[in-house]
Amino acid sequence: xxxxxxxxxxxxxxxxxxxxxxxxxxxxxxxxxxxxxxxxxxxxxxxxxxxxxxxxxxxxxxxxxxxxxxxxxxxxxxxxxxxxxxxxxxxxxxxxxxxxxxxxxxxxxxxxxxxxxxxxxxxxx
Amino acid sequence: xxxxxxxxxxxxxxxxxxxxxxxxxxxxxxxxxxxxxxxxxxxxxxxxxxxxxxxxxxxxxxxxxxxxxxxxxxxxxxxxxxxxxxxxxxxxxxxxxxxxxxxxxxxxxxxxxxxxxxxxxxxxxxxxxxxxxxxxxxxxxxxxxxxxxxxxxxxxxxxxxxxxxxxxxxxxxxxxxxxxxxxx
Numbered sequence: 385x386x387x388x389x390x391x392x393x394x395x396x397x398x399x400x401x402x403x404x405x406x407x408x409x410x411x412x413x414x415x416x417x418x419x420x421x422x423x424x425x426x427x428x429x430x431x432x433x434x435x436x437x438x439x440x441x442x443x444x445x446x447x448x449x450x451x452x453x454x455x456x457x458x459x460x461x462x463x464x465x466x467x468x469x470x471x472x473x474x475x476x477x478x479x480x481x482x483x484x485x486x487x488x489x490x491x492x493x494x495x496x497x498x499x500x501x502x503x504x505x506x507x508x509x
Numbered sequence: 510x511x512x513x514x515x516x517x518x519x520x521x522x523x524x525x526x527x528x529x530x531x532x533x534x535x536x537x538x539x540x541x542x543x544x545x546x547x548x549x550x551x552x553x554x555x556x557x558x559x560x561x562x563x564x565x566x567x568x569x570x571x572x573x574x575x576x577x578x579x580x581x582x583x584x585x586x587x588x589x590x591x592x593x594x595x596x597x598x599x600x601x602x603x604x605x606x607x608x609x610x611x612x613x614x615x616x617x618x619x620x621x622x623x624x625x626x627x628x629x630x631x632x633x634x635x636x637x638x639x640x641x642x643x644x645x646x647x648x649x650x651x652x653x654x655x656x657x658x659x660x661x662x663x664x665x666x667x668x669x670x671x672x673x674x675x676x677x678x679x680x681x682x683x684x685x686x687x688x689x690x691x692x693x
Contacts (some may be wrong), residue, residue: 393671
């Protein structure tokens with residue numbers, strides 16, 4: 385069970401985290417970001433955000449930005465920037481790995497996590 | 510631009526300008542449903558002990574504001590949005606101050622948008638000013654309720670911050686609680 389620390393972090397090992405199920409909370413398109421375009425470019429970029437949580441309280445909360453890329457006529461979402469979360473990964477001795485390493489490990493996890501279908505489905509509604 | 514801070518009493522007439530500026534930003538531009546008679550936006554957390562951080566342009570016009578409250582007394586998050594704390598009891602510590610009513614919208618500058626306000630130089634200077642001011646009052650951390658988009662901007666500007674729990678939709682706006690490190 386996740387335990388909330390007084391500083392707002394939920395501390396756990398990456399192995400414990402990988403055993404949890406993350407469920408979709410919100411996704412949306414950025415409505416107030418300039419559409420990316422360059423001189424002579426014909427393309428525009430759609431960007432947005434997606435939020436995921438673990439079950440129960442306290443909940444692990446992770447959110448990240450994405451943008452749409454098109455390849456072979458098919459829209460695909462790719463994660464951009466760095467995710468925000470209330471997670472602090474710890475080592476086997478319970479020592480904090482720090483925000484930078486936690487974020488880097490979350491990005492690695494995101495590369496294995498299938499979030500695109502649910503997000504695309506939500507923003508398409 | 511210069512940044513000043515103090516209580517309503519010590520800011521004298523500037524406090525009224527801040528309340529009018531808040532009305533312009535939060536009620537007129539962002540459409541928040543706030544009690545704001547006479548074109549002044551203020552609530553029960555605007556008390557004699559509340560500390561304001563104010564950015565003024567070269568003409569003396571308010572172009573940014575922030576409100577600091579010690580968590581040892583009632584504050585916005587503890588009284589109105591405790592559900593954003595992920596089941597935790599709202600902090601009550603002289604080392605944690607709440608930052609609220611943060612705005613950095615220069616109405617004398619073209620192409621301003623309230624939702625992009627945190628990407629401006631004013632916003633970054635104002636937030637740093639609020640952190641410095643809170644530090645002088647003994648804070649080691651700020652807690653704040655913000656629109657979700659602020660998280661991205663805090664990170665891009667290099668502030669050390671993390672969310673305190675999942676975002677929630679309130680009155681159509683996605684908001685979340687975050688903790689910002691004040692440091693030494």
